[in-house]
Amino acid sequence: DIQMTQSPSSVSASVGDRVTITCRASQAIINWLAWYQQKPGKAPKVLIYAASTLQGGVPSRFSGSGSGTDFTLTISSLQPEDFATYYCQQGYSFPRTFGQGTKVEVK
Amino acid sequence: EVQLVESGGGLVKPGRSLTLSCTASGFTIRDYAMSWFRQAPGKGLEWVGSIRAKAYGGTTEYAASVKDRVVISRDDSKSVAYLQMNFLKTEDTALFYCTRDHGDANHFDSWGQGTLVSVSS
Helix, strand or coil: CCCEEEECCEEEECCCCCEEEEEEECCCCCCCEEEEEECCCCCCEEEEECCCEECCCCCCCEEEEEECCEEEEEECCCCHHHCCEEEEEECCCCCCEECCCEEEEEC | CCEEEEECCEEECCCCCEEEEEEEECCCHHHCCEEEEEECCCCCCEEEEEECCHHHCCCEEECCCCCCCEEEEEECCCCEEEEEECCCCHHHCEEEEEEEEECCCCEEEEECCCEEEEECC
């Protein structure tokens, strides 16, 4: 199985901050990487797929980069509605696996 | 509008079986792979399994942790995907989500609201 490791596990930030979350795969997954946002009591929502493609309707302050084993999700200017938990997920091989999540909290 | 509605969750005793349903609307389910996920209370996301569209054989993939106890099926005529779980354990307690999949379950672009399964004696 491909292990996905996110860092940090949590980050404290303020509105307007730039936030970067990293995700490392235990083996190369080309660009088969998606990022999800989950708010408490809600289902996850895909933000980015194929490492850097923004899902329709997702604000452009979200961006993704990387290939191979190392990937990054960046929120360029954190907004109040962005406080949530973020997960990366590899779509390269079965079983599909997720990172453990990164909680973006209010500083 | 794409909508997925899970149902069938509830309180069940260990060792029993349960079948969850995922009713889809707003798109043609036969054109898509569908998947199931679970999230234990306070924990992260875990992929349970996926079923491909009939055009791709309708085959299934399962997580090793549940492979011997679950069956995913689909009835495209009813726009429903199913997750049958057998020999339930207390550690199966979780919120179960179904998804519409992009490609061969490469990523998951629409999620239901989830249905809660509690396994307890």
